[in-house]
Amino acid sequence: MSADRAAPWVGVPYPRKEDARLVAGRGxxxxxxxxxxxxxxxxxxxxxxxxxxxxxxxxxxxxxPGVLATLTGAEAARLSRPIRPLIPTPVPLDDFCxxxxxxxxxxxxxxxxxxxxxxxxxxxVERIAVxxxxxxxxxxxxxxxxxxxPLLYPELGTNVLWHDVLVYGDVDGAFARADGxxxxxxxxxxxxxxPLETFGCVVEHDAGTGSYAFWTNDQRPGLTLGILAxxxxxxxxxxxxxxxxxxxxxxxxxxxxYLLVCALLAGKSGRPVKWIExxxxxxxxxxxxxxxxMDIELAYRGDGTVLAIRVRDIADEGKNLVSPxxxxxxxxxxxxxxxxxxxxxxxxxxxxxxxxxxxxxxGIGKPFMCFAVERAMxxxxxxxxxxxxxxxxxxxxxxxxxxxxxxxxAQYDSGDYAATLRTALARFDYAGWRAEQARGRPQGRLLGxxxxxxxxxxxxxxxxxxxxxxxxxxxxxxxxAMVRVEPDGEASAxxxxxxxxxxxxxxxxxxxxxELGLTPERVHVQRGFDSSTTxxxxxxxxxxxxFSVTDVGAVVGAARKVRExxxxxxxxxxxxxxxxxxxxxGAVRVRGMAGSGLxxxxxxxxxxxxxxxxxxxxxxxxxxxxxxxxTLAAPVDARRRVRSQLVFSNAAHCCLVExxxxxxxxxxxxYVVVHDCGRELNPLIVEGMVHGSTAHGxxxxxxxxxxxxxxxxxxxxxxxxxxxxTTLDVPDIEVDRLEHPSPFTPLGAKGVGEGGAIPxxxxxxxxxxxxxxxxxxxxxxxxLTPERVxxxxxxxxGSEAGRRVAPAPGDAVR
Amino acid sequence: xxxxxxxxxxxxxERDVPERRSLADFLREDLxxxxxxxxxxxGVCGACTVLVDGATAxxxxxxxxxxxxxxxxxxEGLTPPEGLSxxxxxxxxxxxxxxxxxxxxxxxxxxxxxxxxxxxxREEIREALSGxxxxxxxxxxxxxxxxxxARSDGRA
Numbered sequence: 001m002s003a004d005r006a007a008p009w010v011g012v013p014y015p016r017k018e019d020a021r022l023v024a025g026r027g028x029x030x031x032x033x034x035x036x037x038x039x040x041x042x043x044x045x046x047x048x049x050x051x052x053x054x055x056x057x058x059x060x061x062x063x064x065p066g067v068l069a070t071l072t073g074a075e076a077a078r079l080s081r082p083i084r085p086l087i088p089t090p091v092p093l094d095d096f097c098x099x100x101x102x103x104x105x106x107x108x109x110x111x112x113x114x115x116x117x118x119x120x121x122x123x124x125v126e127r128i129a130v131x132x133x134x135x136x137x138x139x140x141x142x143x144x145x146x147x148x149x150p151l152l153y154p155e156l157g158t159n160v161l162w163h164d165v166l167v168y169g170d171v172d173g174a175f176a177r178a179d180g181x182x183x184x185x186x187x188x189x190x191x192x193x194x195p196l197e198t199f200g201c202v203v204e205h206d207a208g209t210g211s212y213a214f215w216t217n218d219q220r221p222g223l224t225l226g227i228l229a230x231x232x233x234x235x236x237x238x239x240x241x242x243x244x245x246x247x248x249x250x251x252x253x254x255x256x257x258y259l260l261v262c263a264l265l266a267g268k269s270g271r272p273v274k275w276i277e278x279x280x281x282x283x284x285x286x287x288x289x290x291x292x293x294m295d296i297e298l299a300y301r302g303d304g305t306v307l308a309i310r311v312r313d314i315a316d317e318g319k320n321l322v323s324p325x326x327x328x329x330x331x332x333x334x335x336x337x338x339x340x341x342x343x344x345x346x347x348x349x350x351x352x353x354x355x356x357x358x359x360x361x362x363g364i365g366k367p368f369m370c371f372a373v374e375r376a377m378x379x380x381x382x383x384x385x386x387x388x389x390x391x392x393x394x395x396x397x398x399x400x401x402x403x404x405x406x407x408x409x410a411q412y413d414s415g416d417y418a419a420t421l422r423t424a425l426a427r428f429d430y431a432g433w434r435a436e437q438a439r440g441r442p443q444g445r446l447l448g449x450x451x452x453x454x455x456x457x458x459x460x461x462x463x464x465x466x467x468x469x470x471x472x473x474x475x476x477x478x479x480x481a482m483v484r485v486e487p488d489g490e491a492s493a494x495x496x497x498x499x500x501x502x503x504x505x506x507x508x509x510x511x512x513x514x515e516l517g518l519t520p521e522r523v524h525v526q527r528g529f530d531s532s533t534t535x536x537x538x539x540x541x542x543x544x545x546x547f548s549v550t551d552v553g554a555v556v557g558a559a560r561k562v563r564e565x566x567x568x569x570x571x572x573x574x575x576x577x578x579x580x581x582x583x584x585x586g587a588v589r590v591r592g593m594a595g596s597g598l599x600x601x602x603x604x605x606x607x608x609x610x611x612x613x614x615x616x617x618x619x620x621x622x623x624x625x626x627x628x629x630x631t632l633a634a635p636v637d638a639r640r641r642v643r644s645q646l647v648f649s650n651a652a653h654c655c656l657v658e659x660x661x662x663x664x665x666x667x668x669x670x671y672v673v674v675h676d677c678g679r680e681l682n683p684l685i686v687e688g689m690v691h692g693s694t695a696h697g698x699x700x701x702x703x704x705x706x707x708x709x710x711x712x713x714x715x716x717x718x719x720x721x722x723x724x725x726t727t728l729d730v731p732d733i734e735v736d737r738l739e740h741p742s743p744f745t746p747l748g749a750k751g752v753g754e755g756g757a758i759p760x761x762x763x764x765x766x767x768x769x770x771x772x773x774x775x776x777x778x779x780x781x782x783x784l785t786p787e788r789v790x791x792x793x794x795x796x797x798g799s800e801a802g803r804r805v806a807p808a809p810g811d812a813v814r
Numbered sequence: 815x816x817x818x819x820x821x822x823x824x825x826x827x828e829r830d831v832p833e834r835r836s837l838a839d840f841l842r843e844d845l846x847x848x849x850x851x852x853x854x855x856x857g858v859c860g861a862c863t864v865l866v867d868g869a870t871a872x873x874x875x876x877x878x879x880x881x882x883x884x885x886x887x888x889x890e891g892l893t894p895p896e897g898l899s900x901x902x903x904x905x906x907x908x909x910x911x912x913x914x915x916x917x918x919x920x921x922x923x924x925x926x927x928x929x930x931x932x933x934x935x936r937e938e939i940r941e942a943l944s945g946x947x948x949x950x951x952x953x954x955x956x957x958x959x960x961x962x963x964a965r966s967d968g969r970a
Binding site: 029119193248278691694718720733 | 852853854888907911914915949957
């Protein structure tokens with residue numbers, strides 16, 4: 001592309017700078033790193049869902065040649081401090097990096113070994129003898145709430161970490177006034193994004209200085225670094241944390257416990273230690289999205305207007321002591337899903353069970369919230385004999401009402417939700433497919449059309465945790481960045497948010513290129529994160545869709561500081577006013593004077609080398625750091641309202657499925673996404689995010705489920721049993737866009753990482769239910785596996801009616 | 815330990831390897847060829863795909879010692895000394911990768927497909943890549959990239 005251009009680089013579908021190394025296999029992921037004398041760790045994990053640890057004997061493991069250190073929970077409790085939770089539990093609970101006296105889920109780490117290679121470490125783990133005294137386990141979150149349920153933490157006196165009733169507006173009045181009430185009980189399964197690269201780390205301990213260095217694909221280094229320092233009992237200045245290339249994250253890539261285990265093994269052995277999670281460990285013990293049960297009620301008028309919503313929401317946290325209630329809080333922020341619903345009652349339960357810890361997973365809680373609301377809206381349309389598109393159009397917040405504050409305090413900043421849906425319907429050929437569906441029904445063809453629309457918030461406000469804890473700890477939303485023009489006139493940049501596939505090296509280069517009058521090729525963006533060189537905050541990291549809300553502001557702020565300094569230095573050198581200068585094509589020029597000016601290289605030479613040429617008082621060098629706080633974040637108000645997230649994208653998904661009536665198999669024939677994430681910084685990357693995120697929604701809708709047996713054993717602990725979507729499951733997703741910039745972000749951009757994963761499950765579910773209309777089936781849970789769909793056809797109240805249209809499944813063989 | 819003689823990316827290699835060492839670990843740890851990634855170690859995800867005597871294989875499911883006398887090609891062997899192959903260029907142009915972890919395996923599998931069938935249909939591309947998981951892209955742009963690479967090879 002031409003270097004001489006006035007048009008901005010932001011907004012251009014610029015192919016990614018990262019790709020050249022990645023397509024050649026020259027990326028540098030954590031498992032690619034090595035060190036002299038490196039040891040490899042392996043962990044012994046609980047085979048019980050709930051048990052007392054009576055004894056752990058590591059003597060035989062230590063006797064194995066090649067083993068240099070072992071670690072038990074009891075030792076870990078002596079050598080380290082409990083892991084500080086992000087959201088404190090009502091009573092402080094000691095959560096060490098290994099189980100100490102009790103295990104609480106199958107797969108919980110109990111002991112660890114460091115040996116000369118991984119195979120030896122795994123051999124040694126098999127020689128560790130653990131004596132367990134099994135305890136009754138509780139797997140079902142509703143059972144866990146009830147009296148007499150086995151308690152994970154007897155000292156807590158309950159398994160419920162949060163139960164509350166939050167009421168906004170005149171809910172009872174609205175329900176009393178309503179023409180009708182729609183009530184449903186819906187469930188979501190446990191699933192996870194399962195990044196293709198598993199979690200891992202390399203840890204070094206320097207006994208001389210008492211410091212530690214971590215290389216890890218942890219996606220939230222700002223938070224993790226402080227936790228590591230606290231647990232290891234060292235100052236944060238003695239902890240260095242680096243993130244190399246991260247092979248996907250989606251919220252799952254965070255578990256300080258594993259980093260601590262390796263740090264303690266490094267300390268004991270005096271050697272660097274690497275640990276790479278295997279897929280069994282990943283599926284069993286890293287992180288699942290909460291499963292849950294939701295009772296949803298809509299109070300509506302006869303014309304389809306929804307007046308109020310009541311939700312009772314039970315989130316199954318598993319053994320999550322780190323971030324419980326997160327799923328609930330984020331659902332509250334998204335509860336009206338773009339609709340003008342004036343009154344809200346939300347009753348959350350955050351419940352511990354003997355399962356893998358829940359945690360962040362693409363969309364955190366929003367896919368279930370959207371599933372519930374969008375299922376309810378579709379059922380409401382059915383009840384009222386309205387088209388499912390029409391009932392939505394009658395309820396959207398309109399663009400001229402924005403910024404619009406929802407009852408719980410979320411602010412819809414920009415967008416035209418009705419236009420998004422109308423564009424999607426046109427692109428999908430909604431009328432055409434409805435006609436085709438009607439033509440096929442008499443022949444028994446089970447075509448279904450599903451519509452789901454959603455809002456997708458971006459950026460987080462940690463003050464929302466105050467709703468749970470009653471006190472302020474961390475708050476707000478911010479990120480830090482650095483921009484530098486190097487002494488040779490080339491630019492570099494870094495941000496505290498380590499990318500895991502989002503292409504920040506490209507987008508940041510585009511932003512800096514615009515600010516400094518360069519091409520993106522001339523802006524080198526640091527890969528990953530290094531706490532010793534990257535500017536960072538506690539809030540730094542790759543989470544909550546925050547790039548557009550905070551990171552962009554940090555980069556723009558730092559680049560503008562550098563830009564102003566360039567102009568000041570050049571103005572001094574050229575003896576003109578800074579306002580008479582422009583920065584373009586790698587040079588500073590006097591406006592309207594061709595051939596005048598200084599190259600950026602010459603300005604940099606002055607700044608770094610010829611410092612007597614600087615204006616009086618100007619600091620040598622040509623770099624700036626900037627941290628951007630998004631000002632939309634605010635504390636919880638007196639009515640318990642809070643912006644838990646900050647700006648809102650929106651999307652409409654239209655999905656066409658065909659159900660095989662003999663097997664229950666669902667095939668997606670067509671999938672259209674129309675979305676609006678404000679100004680698109682790089683449309684190529686944006687579209688890729690939409691594809692990938694939608695595929696996550698499709699996986700959750702049709703395939704993925706962590707299935708536990710009654711004893712708490714995970715039955716789906718490999719990719720043979722836990723099914724991910726393949727090229728044969730994901731259709732050619734068609735994407736179109738609207739672009740309503742946010743007035744509240746530095747470049748008008750909004751979040752795009754989660755948008756497909758949020759309405760995807762609802763869109764597919766609505767389509768399958770629509771296909772099963774002849775049977776009168778209602779979809780109340782996911783995933784829609786062939787077996788579940790087959791049962792829906794057999795067991796639905798209208799299955800006889802469905803069978804009259806054409807033979808029902810199983811009829812042929814009866 | 816067993817003595818292994820194998821050709822990797824057109825270079826003869828002779829090493830003593832433990833019997834239980836997987837081909838993936840041999841490539842990554844003994845030869846430093848870290849472009850081959852390990853995603854599941856049970857043969858489903860396809861990240862570790864390499865060519866053995868020209869056909870795709872899961873390097874996590876093979877013991878290195880099984881490869882005695884074989885020719886192994888990894889992503890490093892499919893990358894020209896300068897620049898990128900048409901397939902790699904197409905992945906870049908079509909934004910067919912995000913985190914990049916599945917990409918080497920995807921390119922190796924796509925290479926096999928295009929070697930056998932220079933003008934695959936979209937359905938044939940999807941079938942050929944159905945044994946490679948990608949958690950980031952939803953596959954849409956990967957399929958486009960292989961289509962583009964097939965076209966560009968046709969022109970050349």
